[in-house]
Amino acid sequence: MGGVDQMNLAERERAMPPPESREIVFDVSALSVRYGDSTALSGVSIKVYKNLVTAFIGPSGCGKSTFIRCFNRMNDLIPSAVVEGTVEYHGQDLYGAQVDPVEVRKRIGMVFQKPNPFPKSIYDNIAFGPRVLGMTDNLDERVEKALGQAALWDEVKHRLKASALSLSGGQQQRLCIARCLAVEPDVLLMDEPASALDPIATTRIEDLMHDLKRDYSIVIVTHNMQQAARIADMTAFFSVQLTEGGKDRHGVLIEYDTTPKIFTHPSDKRTEDYVTGRFG
Amino acid sequence: MTAASPGVEVQGSRPRGVWRGRIFVGFLLLSLAIGFVTLGTLVIQVLIKGIAWVDPTLLTNPPSSNPEIAGARPAILATLYLGIMLIAFAVPVGVGTAIYLEEYANRERWYNRLLELNIQNLAAVPSIVYGILGLAFLVRGLGLGRVLLAGALILTLLVLPTVIIAAREAIRAVPPSIREGAYALGATQWQVTWRQVLPAAIPGIATGSILAVARGIGETAPLLLIGALTFISFNPTIMGPFTALPVQIYNWTKLPNPEFKNLAAAAIILLLVIILMLNAGAIYLRNRYQKKW
Numbered sequence: 001m002g003g004v005d006q007m008n009l010a011e012r013e014r015a016m017p018p019p020e021s022r023e024i025v026f027d028v029s030a031l032s033v034r035y036g037d038s039t040a041l042s043g044v045s046i047k048v049y050k051n052l053v054t055a056f057i058g059p060s061g062c063g064k065s066t067f068i069r070c071f072n073r074m075n076d077l078i079p080s081a082v083v084e085g086t087v088e089y090h091g092q093d094l095y096g097a098q099v100d101p102v103e104v105r106k107r108i109g110m111v112f113q114k115p116n117p118f119p120k121s122i123y124d125n126i127a128f129g130p131r132v133l134g135m136t137d138n139l140d141e142r143v144e145k146a147l148g149q150a151a152l153w154d155e156v157k158h159r160l161k162a163s164a165l166s167l168s169g170g171q172q173q174r175l176c177i178a179r180c181l182a183v184e185p186d187v188l189l190m191d192e193p194a195s196a197l198d199p200i201a202t203t204r205i206e207d208l209m210h211d212l213k214r215d216y217s218i219v220i221v222t223h224n225m226q227q228a229a230r231i232a233d234m235t236a237f238f239s240v241q242l243t244e245g246g247k248d249r250h251g252v253l254i255e256y257d258t259t260p261k262i263f264t265h266p267s268d269k270r271t272e273d274y275v276t277g278r279f280g
Numbered sequence: 281m282t283a284a285s286p287g288v289e290v291q292g293s294r295p296r297g298v299w300r301g302r303i304f305v306g307f308l309l310l311s312l313a314i315g316f317v318t319l320g321t322l323v324i325q326v327l328i329k330g331i332a333w334v335d336p337t338l339l340t341n342p343p344s345s346n347p348e349i350a351g352a353r354p355a356i357l358a359t360l361y362l363g364i365m366l367i368a369f370a371v372p373v374g375v376g377t378a379i380y381l382e383e384y385a386n387r388e389r390w391y392n393r394l395l396e397l398n399i400q401n402l403a404a405v406p407s408i409v410y411g412i413l414g415l416a417f418l419v420r421g422l423g424l425g426r427v428l429l430a431g432a433l434i435l436t437l438l439v440l441p442t443v444i445i446a447a448r449e450a451i452r453a454v455p456p457s458i459r460e461g462a463y464a465l466g467a468t469q470w471q472v473t474w475r476q477v478l479p480a481a482i483p484g485i486a487t488g489s490i491l492a493v494a495r496g497i498g499e500t501a502p503l504l505l506i507g508a509l510t511f512i513s514f515n516p517t518i519m520g521p522f523t524a525l526p527v528q529i530y531n532w533t534k535l536p537n538p539e540f541k542n543l544a545a546a547a548i549i550l551l552l553v554i555i556l557m558l559n560a561g562a563i564y565l566r567n568r569y570q571k572k573w
Contacts, residue, residue, distance in 0.1 A: 077463060079386060106466030116457035119480055129465035132475065176461070183465055 009229065013260035019234060022049040024090075025187060025217045026071060031085035033066050033075060039250040040066045044085070046236055046256050053209055053218045055232030055259070057225060058274070062238040063251025064221045065113075068189050070094075071219060072108040073101040106133055109180030113192040115172035117164035117179075122147075122156050125164045125175055129183035142182055150178035151208055170201025177208065181216075188212065190220040194227065206231050225275060228259065235262040237271045323552070330545025338546050342513035343528070347539035352547050355528035358428060358508075358516040359497050359554065362524060365432035366439060366493045373436070374443030374492075375478075375485055381444075382451040383473050403441035410438045411505030419506050426507035428522040434502050439492040446488020450481040483569035490562035494555045500526035525551045 026048035033041045041063035048054050056064040066075070073094065075081040087094040094104060118125050126143040130136060143160070147153040152174045156167070164175055173193060180188060190209075194202040209218055209231050222228050228235050236256040242249050255262065255271045266272045341351025377399070385392040414434030424430045454477050462472040508527045516522040523531070525547060532544035 072464060074460070074464065077460070079388065102466050102468050105464055110464040112457060112460060112464075114457060116455070116461040118458060118461065118476060128462065128467075128475070132462075132465065132467040132471045179461075179465065 009260040009264050013258065013264070016233065016258060016260070019049045019052060019258065022052065024048070025050050026219075027086075027088040027091075028070075029086050029088075031067070031070060031083070031087060033063070033070065034082045034084075035078065036080040039248065041238075041251040044253045046253060048217065048219060049234065050217050051213055051215075052233040053213050053220060053231050054234040054236070055228040056219070056221045056236050056238060057223070057228045058238035058251070058254075059240060060223070061249070061251070062240050064238045065191050066251070067238070068110075068191050068219060068221050071187070071189055072105045072110050074105075074110065076101050106183055107185050108187045108189060109183065109185035110189040110191065111173070111176050111180060111193045114196050115169055115176050117167070117172050117175050119163070119165060121161045122164050122167070122175065123160040126179055126182045129179060133183055135183065146178040146182035147175075149181045149212065150174045151204065151211075152178055168201070170197050170204060173197060173201065173205060174208065177205075177212075181212075185216065187217045187219065190218065192221050192223060195223065202227070225263075229263050232259045235259045237262060237266075237268075237274060239270055239274070326545045326548045326552075329542050330547075330549050333542050333546035334549055338543070338550070343511060343531075344513075347537060347543055350540075350543060352525065352528050352550070354512045354514060354516055355523045355525045355547070356550065358431075358512075358522045359525040359551070361428060361516060361518065362432050362435060363493055363497050363554075363558075365429070365518075366435055366496050367489065369432065369436040370439050370443050370492065370496075371485075371489045374440050374489070375447045377440075377444045378447035378451055378485075379473060379478070382448055383469070383477065399441050399444050403445060406501075407438055407499050408501045408505065410434055411502030413437070414502055414506045425519075426521055427519050428516050429518050430506055431503050431508055431522060431524065432518075434506060435496040435499060438499060438502060439496040442492040442495065443489050446492065447481070447485045450484025450488065451477060453484060454480045483566055486569075487562045487566045490558050490565070494558040494562075497524075497558075498526060498551065498555060500524075500530055503527050504530065525554075 024047050026046070028047070029045045031041070031044045032039060044067060056067060058064050069075045070083055070087055071089075071094070075083055083095060089104070089108070093099070118128060120128070123143055126146050127139055130139060130142055135142070144153060144157075147156060152171060155171060156162075156175075164172065167175060173196075177188070177193075194205045197205065206227065209220070212218060213233075220228075220232065234256070235258075237254045238251050239254050240249050241252045255266055255268045257266070262271060263275050266275065337349060338351045339356065340353055341349055342353055343355075344350040381392070381396060385395075387393065411434065414430060414437075418424045418430045418433055419426055424433075458476050458480065459472050462476045467475070503524055504527060507521075508523050511531075512521060512523045529544045529547045529551065532540040532547065
């Protein structure tokens with residue numbers, strides 16, 4: 001298995017307080033997602049804890065991206081998507097009749113796989129969220145604070161009016177993180193945020209996540225196991241399951257535990273095969 | 281020089297491929313020539329005939345039975361008014377339709393698909409048919425009469441499908457990741473559309489709309505049909521009788537006195553200049569606001 005530091009993981013396991021002592025941000029039970037007739041994900045139950053980095057890993061097509069999109073109701077934008085089961089956010093049913101998806105997304109920010117800055121200035125990118133949510137008091141300070149939190153302020157403070165598209169890929173992704181932070185969310189969802197970036201930019205994003213978890217709960221999807229081992233406190237392993245004679249395939253949750261446990265002594269054989277590189 | 285080892289020679293040629301390539305380029309040049317030569321001949325002929333007649337008289341005088349003092353002021357003004365009204369009517373309605381179809385309509389619904397099919401078909405309906413519709417519905421049915429407003433409305437209907445199609449293309453070219461990013465920040469559909477999608481699509485919408493308007497003000501048939509034929513010697517008003525540049529040109533070419541043919545050529549030059557200016561504006565807008573994602 002490539003480069004996952006066993007010693008460090010063992011140390012971390014001893015140092016880590018049990019996650020159950022923390023506040024629960026998301027309590028997911030028996031969640032299934034269908035797109036039309038095909039099931040993408042079925043029967044997932046998981047608890048996401050406050051101020052931790054929770055990683056979802058697994059092979060392509062295991063439904064991990066579909067799953068993370070259930071936390072901010074992004075699947076609502078796909079007309080054929082049907083979400084069953086419950087997702088509780090601080091005890092409230094996210095899919096309840098009274099819940100406004102717009103309100104949900106305001107508290108639960110998301111960073112995407114490919115940096116997607118708006119074709120506007122750096123300043124306007126950050127200011128967009130506060131503006132649409134009516135948080136326009138001290139907008140300049142808000143923008144500076146968000147860029148600072150995303151470790152981008154020093155690089156862009158002299159060219160806030162420049163187009164966001166003039167930034168490098170890594171800077172664009174940090175801009176997208178800053179854009180989320182500007183609306184003061186509670187949770188940050190990241191769907192493979194470093195997959196389109198070079199190693200140096202990836203390291204910066206990982207360092208950033210480490211700093212950000214003091215104030216936010218972070219959920220990250222990654223196909224990079226070493227990344228999960230480096231940054232995550234909790235790791236969930238998803239895999240693809242074939243049903244009914246191999247006709248239909250959908251994602252299932254195999255195992256969810258602390259990162260050191262998943263990477264050093266997982267309970268499930270499939271997890272072990274995956275993290276040791278025998279599969280996937 | 282040593283002989284290359286087998287399998288890596290790069291010299292020699294494949295005659296068949298070369299000839300195919302040449303024939304293809306020849307065909308491309310021929311296609312280009314057909315369009316270019318025809319248009320060039322037309323423009324040159326019109327210029328030779330009419331350039332001497334493009335003078336202040338043409339711009340400022342009303343038409344007259346004496347070609348020496350005849351001008352096209354009412355027609356020029358009417359064409360400008362038509363252009364302004366076309367933009368004012370066709371762009372909001374066209375862009376609105378495009379936004380509905382691209383951002384709000386659920387394609388799974390049959391009526392939305394029917395609507396799409398309809399718009400594509402409407403773009404191919406001959407302009408004379410719009411003229412008949414205008415005559416029956418606007419001029420007689422609604423009792424508007426043979427007025428400039430009726431002309432503008434009928435041209436609006438005529439260019440609307442083109443505006444809608446251009447605007448839809450521009451809206452579709454905005455990457456979905458932009459919408460996702462905005463939704464993920466808690467923006468409503470209205471805010472996503474109004475603050476992200478539309479501003480990003482504006483260059484494309486503007487270009488398409490201007491080209492559609494340029495086509496609209498060159499139209500003659502529907503205007504003839506709803507009765508823009510009359511000899512107009514006063515400035516047009518929105519609710520009054522009118523003529524337009526293409527109609528004026530048509531009228532002059534029909535007159536027996538050959539000097540009116542030259543006057544018609546001069547008016548064609550004017551119309552070409554107006555349309556050229558509109559197209560230049562469209563190109564400028566496209567280059568100025570061209571987006572890279």
